[in-house]
Amino acid sequence: MIHKYKLGGMNIVLDVNSGGVHVVDELTYDLLDNVEPPFEDECPGAVVEKLERNYKKEDILSCYEEIKDLYRDKILFSPDEYEKFAKFATPSPIKAMCLLVAMDCNMRCTYCFAGQGDYCQGRKLMSFETGKKALDFLLINSGNRENLEVDFFGGEPLMNWNVVKQLVEYGRSKEEQFHKKFRFTVTTNGTLLTEDKMDFINREMSNVVLSIDGRKDVNDRMRLCANGKGSYDVIMDRYKQIVDKRGHKDYYVRGTYTRYNLDFAQDVMHLVDNGFKEVSVEPVVTDPSHDYALTERDIPKIFSEYENLAEMILQRNREGKHFNFFHFMLDLNQGPCAIKRLRGCGCGNEYVAVTPDAEIYPCHQFVGMKEYLMGNVDTGEFDQRMKKQFAGAHIYSKTDCKTCWARFYCSGGCNANNYEYMGDILTAHKISCEIEKKRLECAIMIQAAEAMEGRNEDYGPRPQMIR
């Protein structure tokens, strides 16, 4: 299977199953509409005749030879040989946990998927005892996995700061005994950040996610403090300070875009122009009945905005002012292995969320859905059957994914989004898929442009077509 498209002034061909990315001339782009395996020795006469209107015969014939060579090298029309590995998609050790230390929030963001912090469960803080049991559950159920990820999440986790500190200390005290390494992270709205909290976070947390939507008016429209005012003025300087203090490493400023800011590339650039180099701005996940929800009619504008953003990134790269946009990050040579790519985020299998009531859910987005309650770290109950169901949620068990060109990049998408919008974790949500595919086309285009312009040494010396 191949996927070909035009973007950034290039003709790009992705060989889906090998991961090969080719930049091709117009003739190849057109010829690929007319030929496919099995290849005859010579280009079929009817194809030559058809293309001769625009191209020279000798060029068509030589182009056909190149296509055959790439096919022989298994980097064009290569077969999908990965389904056999999906048969081994059995339950794995649990290696990551989202710890909802505060099902409470001091903000009232309009679009919050978590019911303004309490997941519609009533406002609660996690006790140290429950947090300890959650970490014990992870230590015991992580098998041979050495690195254990724990994200302090909410609500607003800094509302339960003492428990966060106690849990970090507790986790560290167990590392040697269990031969594990905790990677703590925190996702915060920033309003409660103080210098001592920043220092603790920068010492102990391997990543910090700082919520902000971009421009002041955009941020303050949706991200409201309990007093009804926007958070921008409270958080911006604090974010600059914490990022400075951690040497601009291992963090994301992370925003959400809605129908109100379909020009979200401006928000990305606003964050970049304020000195942040690690930026993620993502589509809102919400009930389609809300006026800020993204709908199919917004897709053309969303697509052109991602294209704008990709061009801006390339321009900044040319000026030596590189920054990272999370959803355009792609390593075409050393990315995750094909086996990892079969199954996505691993929620409900390698990844779980734990609430202040000690309840276990497949991930933070399932919290509060009683039909997806998996267990309890207090009683030790854990639904192995549900874990098996999530372990089997891979690209070959998801009907739409099996034939999609993007399957080895998004790996089946977000199971929670699928359930939220489609009522089934195995049925892809169309808008999420369309957005993801566009982001991938842009991400691949950026890599292709970097290679063609000779700026990325991973791709070797500047490649050229011999015209």
Added chain:
Amino acid sequence: MKHVVTINKANLKQSVVKGGCGKCQASCQSACKTSCTVANQKCENSDR
């Protein structure tokens, strides 16, 4: 090649040989929390 430039190693198939070790990050933990891209995660297998 006159018509095609291949920009990467196209090594997805080879990646299964030492793949599936599970050392890598859970895809949703790093930044997104609401939408999943796996291909932007790093491989952490030093033996690859």
